[in-house]
Amino acid sequence: MSFFRMQGSFIDNLPKIYGFYTGGFVIFIGLMALAEKAGMSADTIGILFVAFTIVIYALIGWLSRTMQLDAYYVAGRQVPPVFNGMATAADWMSGASFVAMAGGIYLGGHSYLAFVVGWTGGYVLVATLMAPYLRKFGCYTVPDFIGTRYGGNLARFCAVVVLVVASFTYVTAQINATGTIASRALGIPFGVGVWFGLAGILICSMLGGMRAVTWTQVAQYIVLIIAYLVPVIWMSNKQGFGVIPQLVYGDAVAKIGQLEIMHQVGVLKPLAATLAEVPKGAGAALVNKHAVAAEGPIAAWRFITLTACMMLGTASLPHILMRYFTTPSVRAARMSVAWSLMFIFLLYFTAPALATFTKLQVLDPSLATSIIGKPIAEVMQLPWIQKWSAVNFLAIVDGNKDGILQINEFFMRGDIVVLATPEIAGLPYVVSGLVAAGGMAAAMSTADGLLLAIANALSHDLYYKMIDPKADVRHRLIVARVLLVVIGAAGAFVASLRLTGILGAVAWAFCFAMSGLFFPLVLGVWWKRANRAGAIAGMIVGFVAGSWYLYMVYAGGMKPWWGMDHLRFGMVGATASLVAMVVVSLLTPAPDKETQDMVDEIRIPKGETYLSATH
Amino acid sequence: MAADSSQKEIHWQRTRSLMIVHLVIWFVFSYLIHWFAPQLNKISFMHFPLGFYMAAQGSLVVFVVQLFVFAKQQEKVDRECGMAEEE
Numbered sequence: 001m002s003f004f005r006m007q008g009s010f011i012d013n014l015p016k017i018y019g020f021y022t023g024g025f026v027i028f029i030g031l032m033a034l035a036e037k038a039g040m041s042a043d044t045i046g047i048l049f050v051a052f053t054i055v056i057y058a059l060i061g062w063l064s065r066t067m068q069l070d071a072y073y074v075a076g077r078q079v080p081p082v083f084n085g086m087a088t089a090a091d092w093m094s095g096a097s098f099v100a101m102a103g104g105i106y107l108g109g110h111s112y113l114a115f116v117v118g119w120t121g122g123y124v125l126v127a128t129l130m131a132p133y134l135r136k137f138g139c140y141t142v143p144d145f146i147g148t149r150y151g152g153n154l155a156r157f158c159a160v161v162v163l164v165v166a167s168f169t170y171v172t173a174q175i176n177a178t179g180t181i182a183s184r185a186l187g188i189p190f191g192v193g194v195w196f197g198l199a200g201i202l203i204c205s206m207l208g209g210m211r212a213v214t215w216t217q218v219a220q221y222i223v224l225i226i227a228y229l230v231p232v233i234w235m236s237n238k239q240g241f242g243v244i245p246q247l248v249y250g251d252a253v254a255k256i257g258q259l260e261i262m263h264q265v266g267v268l269k270p271l272a273a274t275l276a277e278v279p280k281g282a283g284a285a286l287v288n289k290h291a292v293a294a295e296g297p298i299a300a301w302r303f304i305t306l307t308a309c310m311m312l313g314t315a316s317l318p319h320i321l322m323r324y325f326t327t328p329s330v331r332a333a334r335m336s337v338a339w340s341l342m343f344i345f346l347l348y349f350t351a352p353a354l355a356t357f358t359k360l361q362v363l364d365p366s367l368a369t370s371i372i373g374k375p376i377a378e379v380m381q382l383p384w385i386q387k388w389s390a391v392n393f394l395a396i397v398d399g400n401k402d403g404i405l406q407i408n409e410f411f412m413r414g415d416i417v418v419l420a421t422p423e424i425a426g427l428p429y430v431v432s433g434l435v436a437a438g439g440m441a442a443a444m445s446t447a448d449g450l451l452l453a454i455a456n457a458l459s460h461d462l463y464y465k466m467i468d469p470k471a472d473v474r475h476r477l478i479v480a481r482v483l484l485v486v487i488g489a490a491g492a493f494v495a496s497l498r499l500t501g502i503l504g505a506v507a508w509a510f511c512f513a514m515s516g517l518f519f520p521l522v523l524g525v526w527w528k529r530a531n532r533a534g535a536i537a538g539m540i541v542g543f544v545a546g547s548w549y550l551y552m553v554y555a556g557g558m559k560p561w562w563g564m565d566h567l568r569f570g571m572v573g574a575t576a577s578l579v580a581m582v583v584v585s586l587l588t589p590a591p592d593k594e595t596q597d598m599v600d601e602i603r604i605p606k607g608e609t610y611l612s613a614t615h
Numbered sequence: 616m617a618a619d620s621s622q623k624e625i626h627w628q629r630t631r632s633l634m635i636v637h638l639v640i641w642f643v644f645s646y647l648i649h650w651f652a653p654q655l656n657k658i659s660f661m662h663f664p665l666g667f668y669m670a671a672q673g674s675l676v677v678f679v680v681q682l683f684v685f686a687k688q689q690e691k692v693d694r695e696c697g698m699a700e701e702e
Contacts, residue, residue, distance in 0.1 A: 128634045248662075300651075307645055335686045
């Protein structure tokens with residue numbers, strides 16, 4: 001890091017370095033705005049935004065290269081809580097959070113907010129039940145904890161399997177998102193975009209492992225949060241809602257409530273004949289009310305089970321937990337969880353505001369931007385309608401042939417809410433370029449964390465701990481990198497097949513993780529009596545029961561139990577896991593004294609980590 | 616040694632009660648209030664329907680504040696029981 005010419009260590013200078021970086025990025029945005037005024041084309045601006053940010057990440061990745069074990073696996077355990085918080089936030093907020101969340105709220109209304117509550121509240125579990133204890137333990141990976149706490153290769157192996165399945169499900173969705181954004185911004189085919197995105201992801205992680213991923217994720221967080229907040233604040237200011245729109249959109253929610261009655265949202269459903277004319281993938285018509293919560297116990301049960309799945313999944317996903325292995329102390333790990341949630345909150349409490357403003361723009365006849373209730377011929381003239389219907393992201397079908405656009409004749413994909421907001425609100429193209437860079441940052445940072453979690457578990461737990469315990473450091477780090485490339489390539493290959501939508505796969509990853517890992521992790525710290533047989537039973541039974549239920553509900557034609565569909569299969573898996581783990585633990589002998597002492601040891605912050613610094 | 620192990624026991628008891636308190640708060644704001652969202656929506660808060668507000672913002676604010684408070688409280692427990700890390 002010598003070219004920065006600073007006094008003191010790199011860590012001491014972090015605020016300064018990222019301050020310069022943020023300033024530099026803002027200047028870059030300004031330059032692009034000037035270039036746009038000078039007549040640079042929209043396409044060129046998009047390319048420059050994506051290319052410029054990826055070059056910066058690659059540079060950070062190169063500067064952070066390392067051949068040391070603890071730097072590669074846990075960033076040398078010296079990441080300050082605030083910066084680890086930013087890195088975790090970027091690690092956490094995926095392409096789905098960035099691109100799909102606001103759109104989900106737009107289309108789903110209140111019921112979709114279960115994701116918002118679930119993806120934030122999970123951090124309470126991380127902070128109170130897991131992160132500080134795993135930090136004290138001193139493991140490199142999550143299976144490392146399971147393997148040492150319960151002992152034996154079988155327990156470790158089960159944890160590796162659950163980790164790989166959950167993370168791989170998730171990472172294909174992320175690589176898919178980088179491919180989509182890259183292909184759009186750079187004007188290349190999707191198949192090429194996927195491999196291009198993968199190359200960008202690997203540059204950030206391959207040479208420096210966790211250390212490189214940490215410092216690029218901080219940089220990516222700064223880009224993605226600027227990219228998310230700028231258009232919303234700009235748009236709200238334009239509409240007269242001020243510069244902190246998140247606090248004052250209550251009136252807009254009320255207005256939408258009235259407009260929904262006027263436009264008959266939820267009453268007018270798309271006709272079968274209309275639906276037949278909508279191109280595949282062009283999304284849905286608005287049929288859910290914005291703020292109205294569905295009545296009745298089944299609806300409430302569906303809301304809280306989805307929330308529960310996302311929360312328990314959060315607390316079991318290895319790529320998140322391993323971020324807290326990188327802090328300098330147990331205390332710092334706890335503070336860092338709080339900072340993570342703070343940085344995540346900034347985006348998550350903005351998404352519902354964005355969904356509300358966009359909906360108002362579309363529905364409110366007193367605004368120039370509105371389209372519902374207007375003549376279809378007029379609406380078809382709008383540039384953003386033309387642009388996004390050309391790629392089948394939206395569709396207009398005049399079902400009742402009256403020439404006027406009704407609510408059940410306008411179909412769109414949720415992703416548009418974030419991607420097209422700048423255009424709907426008539427903001428300059430530089431904002432669209434910024435949004436593309438932000439989406440890329442969000443998807444890349446999550447993909448990096450996930451790939452590293454998988455590759456580290458395979459290289460540390462499977463290769464080093466189980467196959468070749470005599471391997472030297474050099475060998476281990478080479479294996480780790482080869483695995484990273486192989487898994488990345490496998491992910492890109494699966495992504496290029498386009499099997500699932502972004503969000504389906506994301507929710508599944510949470511359910512897989514909670515089915516197999518939540519209770520073995522929690523009880524490993526909080527229940528001394530938990531033993532090897534119990535943990536193995538918990539992981540296998542939970543994972544198998546969850547997968548079975550997913551298969552039966554999704555493909556097997558089984559009627560979901562109490563309305564728990566395929567997005568909520570973790571409820572079944574985690575319950576089975578808890579029962580199996582407790583019953584089997586109690587039926588088999590208690591763990592030996594050494595194990596019980598280990599649990600005592602990790603419960604207090606004082607003293608050395610249980611595992612040595614390089615193990 | 617005996618004093619140390621009883622100290623450890625007190626530390627763990629206090630840690631456990633703190634965890635339970637925070638999980639109760641978490642339970643209320645994660646599940647309980649959202650169960651009653653239709654009823655809460657009849658109440659207006661800062662011009663928002665309250666049920667919508669809690670899911671879009673209110674619960675999130677509680678979680679963020681709660682985690683900073685939790686970190687401080689747990690630090691205090693560690694220090695008072697002599698179980699904190701050395702600087």
